[in-house]
Amino acid sequence: MVSVLIHLVLTFGLLSLLAVGGGTAVLAEMQEVLHQQFQIPPDRFLEVYSVGQLAPGPNMTMVVIFGFQLAGMVGALLVGLAFFLPSSVLCFWIGRFWNYIGETPWRRAVQNALEPISIGLMCSGVYAVGKSALDGPLTIALAMTAFTGVLFTRVNPVYVILGLGSLGAAIKYWQPGLL
Amino acid sequence: MNELAEPAPPPSLWEIFLEFLLIGAISFGGGIVAYQKILLTEKRRWLNDDEFMACLAISQTMPGLNAVNIAVLTGDRLRGVLGAILAALGLLIPGVTFVLVMGILYLQNTDHHLANLLLAGVAAAATGLLSAITYRLGHRQFNHFKSLLIVLASFYLMSIMSLSLPMVLLIMVPISLLLFRPKA
Numbered sequence: 057m058v059s060v061l062i063h064l065v066l067t068f069g070l071l072s073l074l075a076v077g078g079g080t081a082v083l084a085e086m087q088e089v090l091h092q093q094f095q096i097p098p099d100r101f102l103e104v105y106s107v108g109q110l111a112p113g114p115n116m117t118m119v120v121i122f123g124f125q126l127a128g129m130v131g132a133l134l135v136g137l138a139f140f141l142p143s144s145v146l147c148f149w150i151g152r153f154w155n156y157i158g159e160t161p162w163r164r165a166v167q168n169a170l171e172p173i174s175i176g177l178m179c180s181g182v183y184a185v186g187k188s189a190l191d192g193p194l195t196i197a198l199a200m201t202a203f204t205g206v207l208f209t210r211v212n213p214v215y216v217i218l219g220l221g222s223l224g225a226a227i228k229y230w231q232p233g234l235l
Numbered sequence: 236m237n238e239l240a241e242p243a244p245p246p247s248l249w250e251i252f253l254e255f256l257l258i259g260a261i262s263f264g265g266g267i268v269a270y271q272k273i274l275l276t277e278k279r280r281w282l283n284d285d286e287f288m289a290c291l292a293i294s295q296t297m298p299g300l301n302a303v304n305i306a307v308l309t310g311d312r313l314r315g316v317l318g319a320i321l322a323a324l325g326l327l328i329p330g331v332t333f334v335l336v337m338g339i340l341y342l343q344n345t346d347h348h349l350a351n352l353l354l355a356g357v358a359a360a361a362t363g364l365l366s367a368i369t370y371r372l373g374h375r376q377f378n379h380f381k382s383l384l385i386v387l388a389s390f391y392l393m394s395i396m397s398l399s400l401p402m403v404l405l406i407m408v409p410i411s412l413l414l415f416r417p418k419a
Binding site: 070071072073074075076077078079080082084085088102103104105106107108109110111112113114115116117118120121124125132136140142143144146147148150151152154159161162163164165166167168169170171172173175176177178179180181182183184185186188189190194195196198199200201202203204205206207212213214215216217218220221222223224225228229 | 319
């Protein structure tokens with residue numbers, strides 16, 4: 057049990073520090089590591105990720121569910137701390153450090169250099185989630201509708217997700233053979 | 236910088252916690268940074284626009300979630316270490332509570348055919364949402380050869396070559412820094 061906890065803390069602590077450009081950048085890696093090292097299959101990962109989509113605040117709070125599933129409330133607490141504390145402490149100190157040295161060309165250069173990497177990793181996140189989420193015409197149609205809806209209207213994304221999610225569930229429930 | 240009004244007295248730790256808790260509880264569907272900007276620069280005027288943009292720039296450069304980093308930086312600016320801790324906790328507590336309750340219900344309930352169907356639909360829609368967010372953040376990158384190259388290479392190494400994330404960063408960060416280094 058203790059070894060699982062240590063393993064969890066190290067895993068999510070590392071993911072915290074590798075999350076350049078935000079949580080989506082580590083989605084692919086998280087899915088892979090949870091599958092390989094903690095035997096959490098990709099479809100379970102996807103369910104937990106979906107719960108996170110419905111949560112208020114940052115969607116990545118869903119990581120605590122993995123901690124809970126593997127090691128109960130202690131696991132949830134430790135995974136939460138491991139995922140949010142390291143990057144926060146780093147940002148805290150860099151923030152203080154920045155007040156002393158002010159804006160330099162290098163800060164902008166670092167941001168410019170990391171941006172395309174994090175976009176590439178976000179594409180990997182989309183790919184990882186999409187590979188298990190899109191399993192037929194119905195789910196592909198839902199994803200495309202969500203993409204268009206979010207990109208071209210000003211509807212709050214949570215309504216798009218809840219609405220399309222319910223629609224998908226309703227179709228699958230009443231017309232399982234339709235699509 | 237040219238604020239005519241007297242600078243407001245620094246808020247209490249309790250106020251900081253409550254305001255971030257409120258954002259954590261009502262910011263459904265992402266876009267949390269926008270809520271934070273409204274809180275910090277308009278609703279409470281704890282920061283001016285320049286200060287907020289400086290915090291945002293650091294948040295985007297550092298690893299971690301932008302919204303959490305902004306909470307940490309602005310909490311520190313307002314009330315030091317405790318302000319940073321309480322701002323981040325306030326932002327995260329509603330979401331963590333929500334996912335724990337949902338997660339426990341979900342894991343304990345054995346017969347959840349409908350919930351599974353709903354989550355499958357949500358996952359599909361979320362894939363579309365995530366693509367839209369990625370496109371919105373990235374479309375400027377797609378127009379520049381240098382950036383597009385880095386985007387594609389990072390994706391290729393991560394998803395097609397299936398390298399681990401530390402390895403991808405170890406390869407891509409130096410290359411990208413070299414390409415984007417400040418011009419002397």
